Amino acid sequence: MAAHAGGLTAVAPAVRVSGLTRAYGDRVVLDSLDLEIAPGEFVALLGKSGSGKSTLLRALAGLDHDVAGGGVVEVPERVSVVFQDSRLLPWQRVLANVVLGLDGPDAAERGRESLAEVGLAGRERAWPNELSGGEQQRVALARSLVREPQLLLADEPFGALDALTRIRMHALLRRLCDRHRPAVLLVTHDVDEAIVLADRVLVLSDGRITTERTIDLDSPRESTDPRFAEVRAHLLAALGVTGEERP
């Protein structure tokens, strides 16, 4: 069992990770990693495939009891997680999925409001399999945000969506985060997605955060902006993508 349980404490809405180590057998994936996320800050995490992004996210979510390791992980009390697949219960209607486990007499009303926020007003009684992939991810976002998380962990939430839907979801997620102000850790493979959405982009390599870039581009962030291109080149270089390999 990981040392998460020993290190996990409920603190103000921000993240502090210190000396985090995680290993699968002999394979050390996170090697004394340090990370802080300010309240309301949107952080994107890039890294090569297999670099340990999901392992880090799972450590923050407290979902890694099967992994050996140590270190301190401090996260807020209310943490929500969104994955690449929506993980909706197929035998529950949309509203029931959103409010599942939610207490209080106003739970259904809050669920309805949350669905309206993600553009799904009127779809409360639909079954998950009646929705498109993008709509299912909207429901997953509604389910996360109805709990007013102080920390939102998102592991490739748009990875399975087509390019157009992904662009719409970027705008939606940014809007929702501006309104609800959770701290966010977004794991993504998509460098442009990271630059469009995040206040700060991190690169995970060799078990640690090796590159950190604050994104201070004006909104809306356009990939045609030369400053955007400069940030992209910096991050791609940090990911080990050479000039010839770049699109």
Ligand SMILES: Nc1ncnc2c1ncn2[C@@H]1O[C@H](COP(=O)(O)OP(=O)(O)OP(=O)(O)O)[C@@H](O)[C@H]1O
């Ligand atoms: N349950 C497990 N048992 C053994 N090894 C694992 C397990 N989960 C992950 N790993 C290994 O740990 C390393 C990091 O995996 P992880 O999923 O965190 O990487 P990632 O950066 O999220 O990768 P990707 O971008 O491909 O999703 C990989 O080498 C992976 O094979």
